[in-house]
Amino acid sequence: MPVTADSVSFGYNSRALILDGISFEFQDGKFYAVLGPNGVGKSTFIRCINRILKPKEGSILIDGKDVSEIPLKELAKTVGYVPYSAGDSFPLTVVDTVLMGRHPRSRLGSLVKDLEKVHEVLDQLEISDLALREFSSLSAGQHQKVMLARGLVQEPEVLLLDEPTSNLDVRHQMEVTKILRDLCVSKGITVIMICHDLNIASKYADELILMYDKKIFARGTPAEVLTPDNLRAVYGVESTVIEHNGRPCVMLDDFIKQD
Amino acid sequence: MLASGRSDDKLVTEYRAYTLKKIAIISGGISLLAVLVGLSVTVGYRDIGFFQAYSIIFDHISGAVYEYHSEEWWDDWIICNTRLPRAIAGIVAGAGLAVSGAVMQSVMKNPLADPYTTGISSAAVFGVTIAMVLGITFADMRGQYAIVFNAFVFGMIPALAVMGVSRMNSVSPATLILAGIAISYFFSALDTLVMTMATAEDIKSTFLWQIGSLDGLRWMDLPIMLAIVSIGSLLTGMLSRKLNILSAGDESAAGLGLNVSRYRLFCLILLSLMTASIISYTGIIGFVGLVVPHVCRMILGSDNRFVLPACAVLGPVAVLGADIVSKTISPMGELPMGVIMSFIGGPLFLMLIIRQRREVW
Numbered sequence: 001m002p003v004t005a006d007s008v009s010f011g012y013n014s015r016a017l018i019l020d021g022i023s024f025e026f027q028d029g030k031f032y033a034v035l036g037p038n039g040v041g042k043s044t045f046i047r048c049i050n051r052i053l054k055p056k057e058g059s060i061l062i063d064g065k066d067v068s069e070i071p072l073k074e075l076a077k078t079v080g081y082v083p084y085s086a087g088d089s090f091p092l093t094v095v096d097t098v099l100m101g102r103h104p105r106s107r108l109g110s111l112v113k114d115l116e117k118v119h120e121v122l123d124q125l126e127i128s129d130l131a132l133r134e135f136s137s138l139s140a141g142q143h144q145k146v147m148l149a150r151g152l153v154q155e156p157e158v159l160l161l162d163e164p165t166s167n168l169d170v171r172h173q174m175e176v177t178k179i180l181r182d183l184c185v186s187k188g189i190t191v192i193m194i195c196h197d198l199n200i201a202s203k204y205a206d207e208l209i210l211m212y213d214k215k216i217f218a219r220g221t222p223a224e225v226l227t228p229d230n231l232r233a234v235y236g237v238e239s240t241v242i243e244h245n246g247r248p249c250v251m252l253d254d255f256i257k258q259d
Numbered sequence: 260m261l262a263s264g265r266s267d268d269k270l271v272t273e274y275r276a277y278t279l280k281k282i283a284i285i286s287g288g289i290s291l292l293a294v295l296v297g298l299s300v301t302v303g304y305r306d307i308g309f310f311q312a313y314s315i316i317f318d319h320i321s322g323a324v325y326e327y328h329s330e331e332w333w334d335d336w337i338i339c340n341t342r343l344p345r346a347i348a349g350i351v352a353g354a355g356l357a358v359s360g361a362v363m364q365s366v367m368k369n370p371l372a373d374p375y376t377t378g379i380s381s382a383a384v385f386g387v388t389i390a391m392v393l394g395i396t397f398a399d400m401r402g403q404y405a406i407v408f409n410a411f412v413f414g415m416i417p418a419l420a421v422m423g424v425s426r427m428n429s430v431s432p433a434t435l436i437l438a439g440i441a442i443s444y445f446f447s448a449l450d451t452l453v454m455t456m457a458t459a460e461d462i463k464s465t466f467l468w469q470i471g472s473l474d475g476l477r478w479m480d481l482p483i484m485l486a487i488v489s490i491g492s493l494l495t496g497m498l499s500r501k502l503n504i505l506s507a508g509d510e511s512a513a514g515l516g517l518n519v520s521r522y523r524l525f526c527l528i529l530l531s532l533m534t535a536s537i538i539s540y541t542g543i544i545g546f547v548g549l550v551v552p553h554v555c556r557m558i559l560g561s562d563n564r565f566v567l568p569a570c571a572v573l574g575p576v577a578v579l580g581a582d583i584v585s586k587t588i589s590p591m592g593e594l595p596m597g598v599i600m601s602f603i604g605g606p607l608f609l610m611l612i613i614r615q616r617r618e619v620w
Contacts, residue, residue, distance in 0.1 A: 047510070050514055052514060072513065072516045072517065072518050073516035073517075074516075075516065076514065076515055077516070079514075080514075081511075081514030081515075083508075083511055083514065091560075092503065092560070092561055092562055093277075093562075095270070095274060096503065096562055100500075100504050100511075100515055101515065103501075103504055103516060103517065104515065104516040106500075112271055115270055116271070119270040128270070132273060134560070154515070160514075
């Protein structure tokens, strides 16, 4: 399902904008990685897409409809969201935590069907053995997989992920990102993932969005975005970019000392 | 069969067993409550046996008629007109306060939240005090309706204020409780101010009312409290899944399609109404709203689908238990039940905290 951001600006007050006139069109069934240093508005941008935050100016359209006019529950059927943190809450079991993701679709008597969907996703993420464990007893990496499972059981057409692999080891980062990539290909889901690992983003994403100073600094294929000049300007690092299996691979040399 | 070698059916079966276990525990609580009701109506200045009490209630329902002022007539009158309504008031108050506490802790995402720490109780008490001492009520209402309405209107003030603070950016759960406690102190000060203007007789009656007690409650006191608490508990129970989602955090809840602010407002209005209806009849019964939900979580985990019904059972168990001890120590009602509740409940809860092995908040 295509998502269009049209001149989106956001700020918690009128004097300090966090996003400044961002426009972008996410195409159906593609995998997008949103990159950029801390504090440039990546999370704010994806929270505007599913109406957690309301843009001060501009609009977000999903399949041509303005998200501000779509009822929240209907929107949650279309747009899944995996937050950065599970937050502090009263702990539930893994099954009950993931079952929350069925909220937009569940109705009276749908529990067995919902449980089947939950198990299918837990199995896909290889965490079905955790099903009846308490969420609070899991490791940070397992937390992230459970949160991802919750987003996937929403059966969304657009999936927003805020650093879903930040606590995972390299192997699990690759596994989870590959699952997301496969979802794009097999189910036509549009995936928009915030990521700090440039090489993971390069390996799996169709397009990269490099954000800097409240705006999109560069966009395009990994080869177009991951250039030493862009990385120097945005991250303040010197790097060498080589090609590996047809994709750019970033090797960091040094950071630039700032006066 | 899925890749892990564990079938969907197995998960459904295991999940069913897991939920049945919780339902069995709650059913055990209901049995305990039934026993306590029996004990509650036997304890008092007139000695009536446990099974005899049930027999009297059964005969009364069956329409038995006794000779005026005979021993049987007095037993029937004492059980059915004084002790039974008192026990039912205890059940309603305990259930309402414990459910309110559990809902408030989830809505505020704070284990310290209850009608008292959020200032709702103090404000509701102030509403009742100005009705009793100054005769100030809203509209043309009179009697108990006016008192309940006063308690509700004033109880809503801290509820809305705390909710307003929660909408500000970067507010921690601790800040919300601090805001609630500040509001609580404010209304307590206003309450004291009004009391300084009262006559000695008004001060006595208001003070005695403020100390949580079931003493003197009769059938005519029950309808408003029973109706509001029943409807409120039923509604919150029906929305318990949403409450789970809300307790996962505003961002997650909104991402899952829940209108957070609308649902939170709905819950707070419901809780204020429930608390106000109880407080206006029983005075302040502390401890139940704060501690009973935590005890339920220790036993059953944090799923509100089970915590809320468990609170509706264990809340009355706590209130009736304290009332039985109070009546046993002082049959004429000199020792208020609220005092007993804190004396026994405080150390008991402390022991549970120290001994608990799993994280429940």
